[in-house]
Every structure is written in C-alpha cells, then in structure tokens.
Amino acid sequence: MATPLRHLRQVVDDPAPAKPEPDWAAQTADQIEKVVVSIRSKTADPLDRIVRLVVYGLVAAVVGIAVIVLLSAAIVRALDVAIPGEVWSAHLVLGGIFTIAGLFLWTKRRQPADDDA
DSSP states (O other), rough: OOOOOOHHHHHHSSSSSOOOOOOOHHHHHHHHHHHHHHHHHHTHHHHHHHHHHHHHHHHHHHHHHHHHHHHHHHHHHHHHHHOSSSSSHHHHHHHHHHHHHHHHHHHHHHHHHHHOO
C-alpha cells in the first residue's frame, strides 16, 4: 500500500532541524596543515632554491672547464697543422696569445681603495 504524500511532507518538514556539531578533527587537521605549510615555505623552500643553484652552478663549472680544455687542445692541434715545424711553435703562439690576453686583463683590474687616508 502506498503512503500518502501528506504523510511524507510531515516527516520531511521538521520545524527545528538539529544543529550540526563542529568537526574538531577536521579543524585540527586543517590547522596543523597550515602550520606545516607555513614553516616549510619559510625554511625548506628557500633552501631548495639555494641547493639547486649550487648544484647547477657546479655542473656548469665542470662543463665549462671541460669545454675550455677541449677547445685549447683543438686550437693547439689547429695551430700545429697551420704552422710548419714542430709542435712547440703552436704552443709558443698560443702561449703568446694567452699572455697578451692576461696582460690586457691585468691592466683592467680594480685598484684596492687606500684606507691609509
């Protein structure tokens, strides 16, 4: 037998619905999460950036040194083929180029400030 609609309306329409109790577990978990995220954003995130900078800097330095060494060897080989005679003449020319470049950079250095005045 079917229930009349008016009976259903009476059951559904409760004049005073029960007030939900606060969910203390969820509030506590949310507060703990906020504290942990705040601490992490102030400590671990900056350290992560610094570590990445150091690691990428070291990788770039190692690759740069390898490129400089290989390029120097290639220049010596090219000068040895271009200049007739022994390999010492290629070393002499390359050494002269590096010496002139070093002297040029030495003239462009900063002079230390005199603290005696």
